[in-house]
Amino acid sequence: MSIRLIVFDPSVRNEEGKLTVLLNPEIIEKDGEAIMKEGCLSVPGLEAEIKRAENIKVTGLDKNGNAVNIDATGFLATVIQHEIDHLDGILLLDRIGFIKRDIFKRRLMKQLKEAAREQAVK
Template sequence: MAIRIIVKHPDPVLREKAKPVPQVTPNIQKLLTDMADTMYDAPGVGLAAPQIGISKRVIVVDIGDEHGLIELVNPEIVEADGEQIGPEGCLSIPGLQGDVRRKNRVKVKGLDRNGNEIVVDGEGYLARALQHEIDHLDGILYVDIADRVYEPKEEEEEGA
């Protein structure tokens, strides 16, 4: 178990387009494990590698539902439809929250920790979390696309 330091805005790594991972190696598997440990420790519901200072296309998401921990290398959205608007926070932007418009359903393709192709269908909150983390891989922060950014009430705070 290794807890990594979460990079805070305005660190430039958060604005870079992350590099694709050519193949899943033991180092990438360790990165996935460290990212999950860091996300749970924070606590948050998602984490992208740039948030721990590593410009690679790797994310982890766990919204606490039946999907459990989702680990994706080189994730890409291959289908998206519907619309939702809701609050988002970010472990890299503590103390703020924003109302963000997202697709309500997404299908995301990527590689699992063993290098096998997987597809994750997400709807509602899971779709929101996946889109938020994939945005990180393109240097996009939720504050860039939020309809409104504000300081949340303590009971509403969530990190992604």
């Protein structure tokens, strides 16, 4: 049996919280739509407004193997959906439009060329 695992901080931005571990998370209900600005450590420097479900119901197991049901809304729903995207091999780059993706790639290539030039000078 394969294990899918996400770890996230369920607190609202700028509030200290403890980490939640969720094994084999599955979104079983989605409701509404919300657009929220997201960033990702897998793609540093990219921020984009992403449309996701505003409310979700998620099932899975906690770190002790107990069944868990989470009703999430707003920021927490976005965080959970973002982390499940990673499990499915989806990055923030995959959620943005072609034009924004192209602009980001060009900017990144420019930064890489500048960094290479700086290294060559040293």
